[in-house]
Amino acid sequence: MTDTEVEVLRYTAFSGDPAGGNPAGVVLDATGLDDSAMLGIAAELGYSETAFLTAPPEGLEGEPGRAFTVRYFSPKAEVPFCGHATVATAVALGERTGPGELVFATRAGTVPVSVTAEEGRLRATLTSVVPHVEEIGAADLAEALAALDWPEADLDPAFPPRIAYAGARHLVLGAATRARLADLGYDFARLEALMRRLDLTTVQLVYRAGPAEFHVRDPFPVGGVVEDPATGAAAAAFGAYARELGLVPQDAVLTLHQGADMGRPGVLTVELRAGDPRVRVGGTGVRIP
Numbered sequence: 231m232t233d234t235e236v237e238v239l240r241y242t243a244f245s246g247d248p249a250g251g252n253p254a255g256v257v258l259d260a261t262g263l264d265d266s267a268m269l270g271i272a273a274e275l276g277y278s279e280t281a282f283l284t285a286p287p288e289g290l291e292g293e294p295g296r297a298f299t300v301r302y303f304s305p306k307a308e309v310p311f312c313g314h315a316t317v318a319t320a321v322a323l324g325e326r327t328g329p330g331e332l333v334f335a336t337r338a339g340t341v342p343v344s345v346t347a348e349e350g351r352l353r354a355t356l357t358s359v360v361p362h363v364e365e366i367g368a369a370d371l372a373e374a375l376a377a378l379d380w381p382e383a384d385l386d387p388a389f390p391p392r393i394a395y396a397g398a399r400h401l402v403l404g405a406a407t408r409a410r411l412a413d414l415g416y417d418f419a420r421l422e423a424l425m426r427r428l429d430l431t432t433v434q435l436v437y438r439a440g441p442a443e444f445h446v447r448d449p450f451p452v453g454g455v456v457e458d459p460a461t462g463a464a465a466a467a468f469g470a471y472a473r474e475l476g477l478v479p480q481d482a483v484l485t486l487h488q489g490a491d492m493g494r495p496g497v498l499t500v501e502l503r504a505g506d507p508r509v510r511v512g513g514t515g516v517r518i519p
Contacts, residue, residue, distance in 0.1 A: 236263065238271060238280070241318035244460040244488070244496035244513035246351050251489065251496035252460035253518055254318040255280030258326075260301075265308070272303035278450055278458045279304050281315040290340065292333030296323075300334040300341075304453035309431055311338035311397030313356060313462015313511055320345050320354035321515030338397035348514075355501075355512030356462065361396035361470030370428060374401060377421035378433070378449075384410045389436060390475060396466035396509050398431035400448075404438070411437040412491050414447055414457065422451035434464040439487075442478065444468075446488045459489035460496035462511045469500040469509040480504040 238255050245251030255275045260268065260282035272280040279302050286297040300319065302312040320332055324345035329352065332343040339359035346353050366374075371391050375382060380403075385391070389404025405411040414435070421433070432448040439445055446468070448458040458464075465486050472478045484500040501510040 236260070236271060238275060239322055240518040241322055241515050242518055243314040243317035243321070243462065243515045244498050245494075246514045246516050248516055248518045250494050251513070251515070252314040252458060252494070253277045254312070254315040256315070256319050256322045257282045258322065260284050268301065268303050269308070273305040276305055278453050278455050279309065279312040279315040281312065281319045283319065286333070287335050290333060290335050292331070295327060296330065297333040298335070300336050302336070304455075306452070306454040309398060309453070311336050311341070311463050313397075313464070313466060314460050316341060316343060316356050317354040317462055317513055318515050320356070321352045322517070324352045324354065325517070336397070341397070351514050351516070353512060353514050355510050358396040358466040358509045358511065360507050361394065361467060361509060363392050363394045363471050363474045366391050366393050366401060370424065373424050374403070374421070374433065377424060378416045380410070386438070388438070388477070392471055392475070393428065393430070394434070394467035394471040396463065396470050398463045398467070399429050400432050400434045400464045400467045401428070401430050402434045402436060402468055402471050404436050408437050408439070408445060411435055411445055411447055414449070414491065416449060418451045418456065421449060425452045432458055432461055432464050434461070434468050436468065442482060443485045444487070445490075446486050447491060448488070457492055459492060459494040460498060460513070461488065462498060462513070465498045465500050465511045466509040469502055469511070473502050478502065
């Protein structure tokens with residue numbers, strides 16, 4: 231297969247409006263593409279991520295035709311896991327094979343995805359790998375705040391800075407006000423350098439609007455874009471973070487609003503279940519004409 235023969239689909243995730251949510255590229259048959267070809271397609275498309283599907287590895291559970299190996303590329307590099315591209319891919323598959331269960335083998339681990347039809351739209355809900363949360367050193371936190379141009383007084387003390395993982399690593403910072411979150415102007419190169427050193431995919435900036443309602447933004451310089459419009463992997467990581475720090479109940483459904491500040495509003499649903507460490511992240515998706 232040559233690059234010119236590859237069909238690259240365009241879907242948005244976490245919105246039913248093609249102009250909302252986070253656009254992703256989807257290549258349903260990446261057979262024969264090497265790493266450089268996949269990176270080239272992702273770079274040419276210019277979305278924060280593009281998903282590439284090939285045959286599942288031997289032993290992966292799942293129905294024939296509903297289990298795949300999935301790799302994710304930003305315009306600059308491969309990433310181990312991407313939530314919005316997973317949702318976009320699942321919706322694309324659901325349009326072809328109908329609602330039901332899918333299984334994706336990713337570099338981060340096995341990710342089951344459930345596709346349902348709701349009010350004429352397809353909705354995909356992924357189940358993360360087992361997450362974990364870790365401390366961030368004082369010097370690294372200071373550098374992150376300096377790169378963001380955020381005074382420490384602008385942090386919400388109820389949200390201790392942590393690095394959270396649910397397939398990819400994200401630094402979680404709480405904003406004390408909605409205005410602080412809305413004012414995002416940062417040093418791209420400086421934040422990128424710190425994120426590469428700490429192996430971070432995004433910085434998850436969070437403002438709490440209610441007991442289970444949050445506004446979030448995700449700088450993504452390591453992916454070659456200033457900001458990600460809707461970030462499923464970060465939403466999963468944040469769910470794990472919020473539960474571990476006791477900010478939400480063990481059983482909870484959280485609503486995350488993302489993208490409004492950049493003109494692409496989207497909604498991510500994060501579900502936590504007592505007794506299950508994994509995090510479920512769901513949203514609608516639609517093809518971009």
